[in-house]
Amino acid sequence: MGTEPPAPRRLTRLSGFSRLCDHARVNTDNGPSQGIPPTPSTPAPTGFAAEFKDAVTLRAFGLVIGGLLVQLAFIASYIGAFHSPTPHRIPVAVAAPQQVSAKIVAQLNGLDGDPVRAEAVADADAARRRVLTRASDAAFLFDATGTRDTLLVASAGGPSVSQTATQIAQRIEAAQHRQITVTDIRSPNAGDGRGMTSFYLVLGWVIGGYLTATIMGMAAGSRPANRSRTLIRLGVLVLYALVSGLAGAAIVGPGFDALGGHFWALTGIGTLVVLAAAATALGLQTLFGLLGTGLVILLFVVLGNPSSGGVYPAPLLPSFWSAIGQALPPGAGTTVVRNTVYFSGHATSGALWVLAAYAVGGALLAVGAAWWRESKSTPGTP
Numbered sequence: 227m228g229t230e231p232p233a234p235r236r237l238t239r240l241s242g243f244s245r246l247c248d249h250a251r252v253n254t255d256n257g258p259s260q261g262i263p264p265t266p267s268t269p270a271p272t273g274f275a276a277e278f279k280d281a282v283t284l285r286a287f288g289l290v291i292g293g294l295l296v297q298l299a300f301i302a303s304y305i306g307a308f309h310s311p312t313p314h315r316i317p318v319a320v321a322a323p324q325q326v327s328a329k330i331v332a333q334l335n336g337l338d339g340d341p342v343r344a345e346a347v348a349d350a351d352a353a354r355r356r357v358l359t360r361a362s363d364a365a366f367l368f369d370a371t372g373t374r375d376t377l378l379v380a381s382a383g384g385p386s387v388s389q390t391a392t393q394i395a396q397r398i399e400a401a402q403h404r405q406i407t408v409t410d411i412r413s414p415n416a417g418d419g420r421g422m423t424s425f426y427l428v429l430g431w432v433i434g435g436y437l438t439a440t441i442m443g444m445a446a447g448s449r450p451a452n453r454s455r456t457l458i459r460l461g462v463l464v465l466y467a468l469v470s471g472l473a474g475a476a477i478v479g480p481g482f483d484a485l486g487g488h489f490w491a492l493t494g495i496g497t498l499v500v501l502a503a504a505a506t507a508l509g510l511q512t513l514f515g516l517l518g519t520g521l522v523i524l525l526f527v528v529l530g531n532p533s534s535g536g537v538y539p540a541p542l543l544p545s546f547w548s549a550i551g552q553a554l555p556p557g558a559g560t561t562v563v564r565n566t567v568y569f570s571g572h573a574t575s576g577a578l579w580v581l582a583a584y585a586v587g588g589a590l591l592a593v594g595a596a597w598w599r600e601s602k603s604t605p606g607t608p
Contacts, residue, residue, distance in 0.1 A: 292520055299528045303547075307532035311542040313341035313390045317361065320346050321353040322368035330368060333398075341394055354378060357411060360565055360573035363541065364391040373404045380412035382568035384539035385420050412568055417484040424485070424567065425536025427478050428559035431496050432530070434470050435503030436522050439463060443511045456512060456596040460589055463504040471496030485567045495566065499559040502581045505588030506555075513595035530556035552577060555584055 282290075320331050327346045334344035345362070347353050353365035357380050364387075365378040377395045379388035392408050399406040414421035442459050475492035478485040485492065503526060510518035533543065533551035540548040551557035558577035565574045 289516075296520060296523055296528065299524065303528045304532050307543055307547045308537060311386065311390075311538045312339070312544075313387075313394065314541055314545070314548070315340055315343040316363050316387060316391055316394075316541040318342045318344045318391065319353040319356040319362040319365040320344050320368070321348070321350045321365065322346070323370045326368060326370070330366070334366075337394075337398075342391070354411065358569060358572070360569055363387050363539075364395075366395065375399060375404060375406050377406055377408045378411050379408060380568070381410050382412045382414045382418075382421050383564065384535065385414075386537075387539045387541055390542060414568070415484060415486070417482055417486070419484075421564075422536060423478055423482075424563040425534060425560050427474055427485070427492075427496075428499055428534070428556055428563055429531065429536070431470060431474055431499040431559065432503045432526050432556050435463075435467065435500040436507035436526055438466055439504040439507035440511065440519055440522070443508070452600045453593055453596045456508070456592050459508060460505065460592065463508065464501060467497045467500035467504060468493075470500045471498075485563070488567050491566050491571075492563065495559070495562050498578070498581045498585060499555060499562075502555045502559075502584035502588065505586075505592065506584050507588070509588040509591030509595060512592045512599075525554060526556060530554040533557055534560045536560050553580060555581060 318334060320327060320334070322330050331344045331346050334342050344366070347356060347365075350365075350367050353362070353367060356362040357365050357378050360383065363379070363383065367376040367378065369375050375395075377392060379391055381388040388410065392406075395406045395408070414423075417423075439459075442462065471493045474496045475489050479489045479492065480486070506525075507518070507522045510521050512518070514521065529547075529550060533547035533554065534556035535543075535551055536556075540551055543551065552561060558580040561577040562574045562581070565572055565577075
């Protein structure tokens with residue numbers, strides 16, 4: 227006869243497992259099980275110190291310190307450049323008979339503080355050409371038959387320099403018991419006032435260029451992730467630069483008739499200025515991130531604007547600002563616009579090369595920095 231399987235023992239085992247599960251559920255529902263101490267919960271810190279720590283993180287504190295340094299640099303740069311404009315080696319052409327020419331040049335170059343840098347030329351026509359081609363800021367024409375000399379200036383190149391040259395000439399002539407007649411052979415347009423439109427136009431172009439590059443970086447992270455995104459942004463910046471150049475030329479030309487008659491020339495210059503500022507900003511921000519934005523502000527605003535020659539031309543600035551002005555986009559751009567509108571494009575080649583170097587160099591820096599960061603993020607790259 228067959229026998230039944232030992233079911234009771236199996237049921238006993240299942241029943242024991244079931245009781246263990248029930249016990250675990252009870253402990254889970256009703257609280258921690260006996261013998262296992264509860265994990266203590268750390269109360270969140272309260273009070274002013276905790277709130278201050280949450281409100282001002284270490285990163286925010288660093289950014290505040292950076293902003294303070296930029297602010298102080300801005301104040302120091304502008305006051306250092308403008309607090310005491312002093313003439314230094316203003317280029318002056320001297321047209322005089324051969325027997326007195328060397329004496330006049332030596333007298334001008336021997337003035338205390340070196341306010342002028344005199345150079346003899348053949349005649350009055352040569353002196354005039356030097357002023358109109360920006361080789362000289364003023365020209366002194368000596369009257370060998372009388373006591374009334376002539377000073378030629380071009381206030382469109384910077385009214386403050388023309389006024390300073392006039393004051394120096396009047397002082398010297400008074401000491402020699404002679405008289406001086408001042409002739410402005412190239413003054414600013416009627417809508418240009420004191421000849422500051424060139425500076426303000428370039429200032430707007432430069433600010434628009436680096437702000438647009440910064441906004442594009444902030445919209446999708448301040449460090450472009452790859453070369454493709456960087457190339458796309460550069461393409462957008464080229465289009466923006468063209469539109470900005472057109473708009474700026476329209477405002478100062480047909481809009482206000484301040485720099486009229488040079489619409490397409492100003493459009494091309496504006497496109498180059500905006501692209502120089504934007505590409506440089508993109509390159510520095512791609513390489514250094516947020517620090518790159520600070521470097522852009524330092525170059526273009528803190529150092530570039532006061533040294534540009536817009537308010538005081540280089541001969542009236544301290545040596546540091548006079549030396550760096552034409553090496554930065556604001557100064558180079560102001561020179562190109564001013565000399566294109568008023569002096570038939572003379573003495574602009576160096577400034578154009580500077581702007582082109584910033585545009586091309588900034589683009590290459592942006593692509594190179596993006597490639598470097600992309601290679602760092604590639605798996606397997608040390």
